[in-house]
Amino acid sequence: MTSVVLTTAAVVAVAEPAWADPLPLTLNVSVGPSGARGTLVGTVAATSAPFPVGTTPTVQFQYIGGNNTACSATARPVTQIAISGITTTAGALTVDPATVRRIGTNKIAFDLPTSAYPATDSNGDPSTVNYDGLVLLGDQSVAKWSVCVYDTDSTVASTLLAAGTYTLAQKPVITSIVPAASAAGGGQSITVNGTGLGSATTTTTASIDGVPLTNLQVAANGSSFTAVTGPHAAGTNLDLVVTAPGGKVSSLDPDNNGLPEDNDNSTADTPIPFSYSNGITISPNTSALGTTVDVDIVGAGFSQLSFDPNGDPYDANAHVFLVNGKYDAATNRGVAECGAVSVVNDTELICTLDLSLYALDPATSLPASPNGPIAEGAYILTIVANGGPGVGVGAAPTMVSSSATFTVASY
Template identity: 30%
Template sequence: MRTSQSSSRFRRIPAALAVGATAAVMLAATATPALAVGPVAIDDSTGFTGGGDVINVTSSAQFGTGTNGVTFSSGATCPATYTTSGTNLVAASVVHTDASNLVVTVPATVVAPVAYKVCVYLGTTVASSALVNSPNTAPVYTVSPAAPVLSTTGGITGGGNSITATLTNFLTVPTAPAAVFSVAACPTTYGTPTSNLAATVTKTSVTVGTLTVPAGVVMPNTYNVCIYTGNTAAATLIADSSADYTPTPPTAVLSPTSGLTGGGNSITVTSTSNYLNGVSSPGVAFSVATCPSTFTASPANLVGTATRLSDTVASVVVPAGVVSASPGPAYNVCVYNGSDDGVSTLVGTSAAAYTATVPTVALSTNVGVTATSTPITVSSTNNFLNGVSAAAATLSAPACTSTYSIAAPGTYAATTTKIANNKAVVTVPTSVVSASPGPAYNVCIYSSNSGPLIASSGNVKYSVGSAITIGVVSPAGGPALGGNKISIAGTGLPTTPGSISATIGGYPLVVTPVSATEFTAIVPAHEASGPLPIKVVTPSGTFYSSGTYTYSNGVVIAPNTTSNTAAPIYVDVQGVGFAGINFTTTTGTTSTDTNGHVYLVSGAYDPTDTAGKKATPPIAECTNVLVINDTELICTVDAGDSLSTAGAAVTTPVPDGTYTMTVVSDGRMDVQTGGANADVTFTKTVVSSGSTFTVADY
């Protein structure tokens, strides 16, 4: 069967033939003697519904010199004289080349499947022009169904979409054509087709028809599109697409498109097509390849559980065999109209692939000492050990492999003990080694010592280093303001920048490695406290210094001198902890209340009650305190006024002399500063030797 009408079958008529044709017309008026009846042949005996084919008709000089009539007759024999009625179809054109050859164009009215006799006459006078060829042995021209071009050649299973069938002049039938989709060869007549496989054809022109694909066109079949002259049982076949139409599964959207390795989570599979129409118990399988056309029950760990929620939505529980890898595989989600192995057909497939991800576990510690067996706890918010009875783990310098393996260099097997579905203990073996700089190891958890990867430490790596010691701190103390440099001794210290971090009292130090036996650090500001050890963290673990460091209650002031005859001056005071003190009543008139104050004291301030007076009371108050931040404040010193021993403001000038500036959080008498009865809310700041304040004339 032809699939198209070849242009090569249309022959160009030479100009000389046109002249011959004109001569034939001139000679038609002149009577010609009857020629002998004899055999006639054609060079092409087949064609398509709709005609248009060009054939050569030849004889032994029987066609004379005039006009010839040619008809295509579906009757038993050619009529004896030229006729255009009944079963005789007049050729579209006849060109008389010579007495032995005619170029004939097949009429558009020929239809399939009919065998036509080609009848040649000596003229075109109805009922008069005589038949040239033998009536019983006329050449036969057989018309086959046309082979139109389909657009498109596929669509979603279950039909509903429109396609076009296109071929020159194949829809010349006067009645409305009809179509049937058939997995078998097209029947020669319309007959009684299955209702859900029949379709109407809308003629756009004699060349183009539009069909709506019926609902019975489903996977995994391929269909012939059969077009008939009408929808009656006897209507004849005029076009056959020759198995050109293939239904495809509708695409569906997954939500979500990923989940944890090992499955167990639920996803929805949603399509704009009613892909589950009539499907009560869908089957589902996950496949790294293209979805098979029928349900496959093997491997079982890739078969999910599907629940139909509507014609367009199914809920699917992801099976255990859906696992991650490096790089991770992408799974097609394949939905079937049942779960009969090798029988149930594909009705939908995911538009986007589903991927499995490995949960990240937290490590109780990510550092250890070389050649030391170290247990670490791995835990997650996900139940990554659900259903796992014999988990296995590796410490791997390369990336975690998709399945358990210790073949790669830098990979070590680690003993694993399951504690709960979301927690296990991994014991780092003594064989794990360090280098300079030390390698970082991925902690990889597997379902068994031959199973898939089920969890990893992600971006957090485990490191090991040589055992170290941390010794004394020098100097062993300094002011609360910080900023001074200290030196910490030790052994086995790493020297790579960034390999050591340290804190004191929870505050970070700025560390600089010096050698394997020393590093230096800049001390941060800290409230008065101590003695405090230095906490040191290295790739080998966390260590504490054997020596300690103490913060003293020192402040730094500027300026540090005035005259009792001079105008009041502003004093800048730097220390630690000022932001937590209430300085709202520093007017010089309430120096003994519960709020904070800045005093000038002759010697070491002592608020102990001695016969109704402080043992060492302030001489004067620095008033109008303004806190800049936690480490700085400003206040006003007026040496022309002072305080009585009871703390009352007096106009007596402060005697010349050297004083210490003391910041307190509570100005009351008898507030304890030490011992068992110490008031924990009290803070007294004692000046250092460089922070004395002098009143004198200059």
């Protein structure tokens, strides 16, 4: 494949007459990162037939800038990229002919060039970094390229058949995530700051450890977006991945340079991990003294739990306890168990809490003495993976959150 050489050497720009009436070429994707792999499909009006049987068109990317505002009348020589300030004054890159395919008389497909075309740093200079034999692009500038389709590759006798535009998008970078944490049930609104994150008119998606963010709203200047987290089991050091027009970026490599942490002495190179806590939300979160109530619990990771079917609070299966304070497997196991657990899905379960009688002794899980209804007060509904006693397996609760407070009241 022909590659483009980035250089600061001056290139003499020769004004070329633009073709008068090229057919408009509509691309299936009109914006993307430099050097991206992928296939573009270009279509002209169905009433036109610029790509007859037996022909293989030549496709060129020609930079729009300086004196180059449209496709030239004939194919251009592949040229170096000349940088003057931040303006590219010349440049043409021919698509590998082996990847150009005629789909019909009005439709072609071709692979994106994988050479840089071009990338510049914040000073407008060509920017590459050598690392273990790999050439990595520096900061990308937003730039437009004409996509020019000719009948041959001749630079003196070819004919311009169709023309479209392709925009080189800025490589996305993450500078901060606020907050960088969510409860397991999701629903946390977060703001991701950075550059090249898209715009209101482009498509940007994001996920945390594969779980999509929802309600994603990108700022007009592409410097931030807001979104809402989805449910995810508790975990730390998770990556938030953004897919923007300029490519992908992970919060574990937030400056998007592919280098190990702090290898380039950049503070932006420090990973920004995301975490999910063992949080649950419950509805309702209060009930009258001496009643029985069905409780809807929202969190994550429920499908991995096997709940006690026999009502034995010491059973080694999972349990839902009503705890006065912080759960402790040996000394503070709860005053009641929410029984008849039905797991709706991985993020929701329903159980029945009987507050009317047989309160448990939190130290022994045996009926309290004297026994009676659960006393008034604020408790914490806690899910544990293993109800066995002691400080070994099951001593720590699977999920606990102060937001899961359940109040027994006298009304």
